Amino acid sequence: MTRPVLEVENLATHFFTREGVVKAVDGVSFSVGAGEVLGIVGESGSGKSVSGFSIMGLIDPPGKIVSGSIRLNGEEITARDEATMRKVRGKDLAMIFQDPMMTLNPVLRIDTQMIEAVLAHDNVSEQAARSRCIEALSMVGIPSPAERLVAYPHQFSGGMRQRVAIAIALLHRPKLIIADEPTTALDVTIQSQILAEVQKLCAETGTAMVWITHDLSVVAGLADRIAVMYAGRVVEEGPVERVLENPQHPYTNGLIGSVPSANPMGQRLRQIPGSTPSLGRLPPGCAFEPRCAFASDLCRQQRPAIGPDSGGARVACHHPLSRARAS
Amino acid sequence: MLAFIIRRVAQALFVVLAMVIIVFFGTYVVGDPVWMMVPGDATQDQIEQVRREFGFDKPVHVQFLLFVADVLQGEFGRSYVHGGSAIGLILDRMPATLELALVALIFAVVIGLPLGVFAGLKPDHPAARTIMAGSILGFSLPTFWVGLMLIMFFSVMLGWLPATGRGPTTTVLGIETSLLTLKGWQHIALPALNLALLKISLVIRLARSGTREASLQDYVKFARAKGLSPKRIVGVHILKNIMIPIVTVLGLEFGSLVAFSVVTETIFAWPGMGKLLLESIQRLDRPLIVAYVMVVVLLFVTINLIVDILYSALDPRVRLAGKNE
Numbered sequence: 001m002t003r004p005v006l007e008v009e010n011l012a013t014h015f016f017t018r019e020g021v022v023k024a025v026d027g028v029s030f031s032v033g034a035g036e037v038l039g040i041v042g043e044s045g046s047g048k049s050v051s052g053f054s055i056m057g058l059i060d061p062p063g064k065i066v067s068g069s070i071r072l073n074g075e076e077i078t079a080r081d082e083a084t085m086r087k088v089r090g091k092d093l094a095m096i097f098q099d100p101m102m103t104l105n106p107v108l109r110i111d112t113q114m115i116e117a118v119l120a121h122d123n124v125s126e127q128a129a130r131s132r133c134i135e136a137l138s139m140v141g142i143p144s145p146a147e148r149l150v151a152y153p154h155q156f157s158g159g160m161r162q163r164v165a166i167a168i169a170l171l172h173r174p175k176l177i178i179a180d181e182p183t184t185a186l187d188v189t190i191q192s193q194i195l196a197e198v199q200k201l202c203a204e205t206g207t208a209m210v211w212i213t214h215d216l217s218v219v220a221g222l223a224d225r226i227a228v229m230y231a232g233r234v235v236e237e238g239p240v241e242r243v244l245e246n247p248q249h250p251y252t253n254g255l256i257g258s259v260p261s262a263n264p265m266g267q268r269l270r271q272i273p274g275s276t277p278s279l280g281r282l283p284p285g286c287a288f289e290p291r292c293a294f295a296s297d298l299c300r301q302q303r304p305a306i307g308p309d310s311g312g313a314r315v316a317c318h319h320p321l322s323r324a325r326a327s
Numbered sequence: 328m329l330a331f332i333i334r335r336v337a338q339a340l341f342v343v344l345a346m347v348i349i350v351f352f353g354t355y356v357v358g359d360p361v362w363m364m365v366p367g368d369a370t371q372d373q374i375e376q377v378r379r380e381f382g383f384d385k386p387v388h389v390q391f392l393l394f395v396a397d398v399l400q401g402e403f404g405r406s407y408v409h410g411g412s413a414i415g416l417i418l419d420r421m422p423a424t425l426e427l428a429l430v431a432l433i434f435a436v437v438i439g440l441p442l443g444v445f446a447g448l449k450p451d452h453p454a455a456r457t458i459m460a461g462s463i464l465g466f467s468l469p470t471f472w473v474g475l476m477l478i479m480f481f482s483v484m485l486g487w488l489p490a491t492g493r494g495p496t497t498t499v500l501g502i503e504t505s506l507l508t509l510k511g512w513q514h515i516a517l518p519a520l521n522l523a524l525l526k527i528s529l530v531i532r533l534a535r536s537g538t539r540e541a542s543l544q545d546y547v548k549f550a551r552a553k554g555l556s557p558k559r560i561v562g563v564h565i566l567k568n569i570m571i572p573i574v575t576v577l578g579l580e581f582g583s584l585v586a587f588s589v590v591t592e593t594i595f596a597w598p599g600m601g602k603l604l605l606e607s608i609q610r611l612d613r614p615l616i617v618a619y620v621m622v623v624v625l626l627f628v629t630i631n632l633i634v635d636i637l638y639s640a641l642d643p644r645v646r647l648a649g650k651n652e
């Protein structure tokens with residue numbers, strides 16, 4: 001078996017705020033192989049974005065990666081200094097952000113923002129960089145790319161801006177793209193168009209992808225594997241069919257129950273009761289315990305470690321759901 | 328655009344009229360200029376003759392209407408003290424003042440911008456705290472006191488720079504300037520620094536808050552995710568964004584630089600129109616005061632127009648909104 005493109009092991013990223021230490025990411029592990037799509041799913045505040053920024057090396061004080069390892073093609077990147085890391089960013093590792101209205105600089109033309117991205121890593125002429133940008137724009141489905149290149153961001157719709165951001169991410173054919181809820185801010189039709197195109201582009205170029213979302217239905221058709229995050233930890237991780245069809249963690253099960261398409265017509269959606277806990281004041285045992293229907297005394301006292309199950313997945317729960325109970 | 332300009336000009340005319348009325352009656356209340364114009368031992372007859380000659384014997388509203396009639400014919404009156412055309416005297420002194428204000432503006436940007444951007448990028452750095460403390464001082468210390476301290480330190484104690492006057496001037500394209508010689512720069516350095524002090528503080532604050540705000544924006548994080556160097560991110564992505572408010576504010580402040588130059592010019596004996604104004608006020612030289620006011624109001628209006636145009640040139644969102652109209 002070939003080595004995964006990205007291996008994250010026991011990653012912990014904490015924010016040292018005035019109110020105390022916020023353990024936004026606390027012992028997260030996952031890996032992504034070449035051409036593979038990993039979906040990271042979880043409610044807002046569960047640490048998905050912080051995981052993504054940790055991989056990019058874009059955690060600013062008061063945040064800090066306190067432990068763990070991130071390997072890109074087998075090479076450890078957490079210990080790298082800023083200058084070395086900069087050579088990787090945008091080249092081997094690219095990221096697409098959630099809000100396309102905010103990711104492009106409003107006062108710079110698209111060509112300025114694209115050409116600088118080319119020149120940051122490749123020593124080519126401006127003319128060559130420009131034609132590469134035009135090519136990238138047409139690849140993501142932007143009509144008359146040569147003309148659009150000299151426009152300003154506000155002359156594009158939200159969907160088109162996100163396509164520009166994706167084009168920028170693809171400029172150097174990165175080994176891994178981290179997409180942080182890139183379609184959440186867009187309406188449903190554009191969302192599915194972009195999803196389909198990104199999927200196609202990654203398959204063509206063999207780019208591995210981490211697709212972050214709070215919406216299970218988005219990753220269902222896109223991801224090869226799914227990691228479900230809760231309160232800074234991965235609670236369940238495995239192949240997409242195994243996790244969606246046979247969820248072992250009560251939280252995953254709750255998430256699936258709250259997706260409209262997973263429910264028979266006319267039946268009420270089953271929302272998970274309660275809300276995301278404050279990261280500063282997590283219970284000593286399982287973080288999901290206050291909201292869990294299966295919680296026992298053991299759950300209140302001892303935090304469940306993540307471990308392999310029989311179906312090629314991993315679960316962090318003292319009382320994983322059986323096949324019978326899930327269906 | 329045309330409607331915009333017409334509205335602006337109408338506003339300006341109204342401001343000029345209001346200012347002229349205020350200044351005219353203001354100087355009338357302050358005192359009778361005739362005492363400044365006749366020798367101390369003048370006889371009553373001589374005094375009456377001067378009064379008649381300048382029209383001071385008529386009732387004040389008649390004097391005002393006569394004055395307005397003159398102005399409408401392009402005649403701004405003669406200086407009581409210097410005898411020459413009032414507007415001509417002001418315009419003669421204007422290049423020196425504009426030169427001083429311009430250099431002060433350059434100082435404000437060249438000194439204030441890097442300090443403010445640094446303070447915005449590293450808000451907790453000790454140097455940043457020092458810069459911010461300095462900018463508070465810049466805001467609160469009186470201009471004349473700082474001017475005197477500058478003279479004390481750089482001219483009297485160190486003897487590096489001259490304390491008074493303007494350097495030799497050269498005429499380039501019809502404009503008289505002292506900026507083409509080293510001596511000229513030596514003369515302008517202290518007064519320009521003195522005049523710039525408030526604006527340096529202002530630019531520091533604007534640049535710092537702008538930089539702090541911009542650094543938190545997604546587009547900066549995205550620029551970092553592209554692998555750009557910090558130099559490029561600060562120099563292009565952040566700077567281009569913070570320059571819009573700074574250029575706007577500084578442009579509008581240029582008028583106040585001209586106005587504040589009254590104090591600086593007097594301290595440093597800078598031969599500009601501010602110094603002339605102060606002398607004219609002391610001597611109740613009404614035509615000169617009124618001419619100064621009109622020139623300054625016109626200057627303000629022109630500056631505001633230029634700033635509006637510059638603003639739309641810098642911000643693509645404004646530029647395109649105008650084009651679509």
Ligand SMILES: Nc1ncnc2c1ncn2[C@@H]1O[C@H](COP(=O)(O)OP(=O)(O)O)[C@@H](O)[C@H]1O
Pocket residue numbers: 015017022024042043044045046047048049050051062063279
């Ligand atoms: N700069 C920061 N300072 C303090 N806490 C932060 C910061 N950024 C993120 N966090 C904390 O990390 C947690 C996870 O955030 P995030 O990864 O953005 O969640 P999401 O899963 O919605 O992407 C949040 O609850 C937040 O409290």
Ligand code: SF4
Pocket residue numbers: 249250251286287288289290292293294295296299304316317318319320
């Ligand atoms: S460990 Fe216990 S409380 Fe936590 S999810 Fe499993 S059953 Fe529920």
Ligand SMILES: [Mg+2]
Pocket residue numbers: 048049050180181
């Ligand atoms: Mg997020």
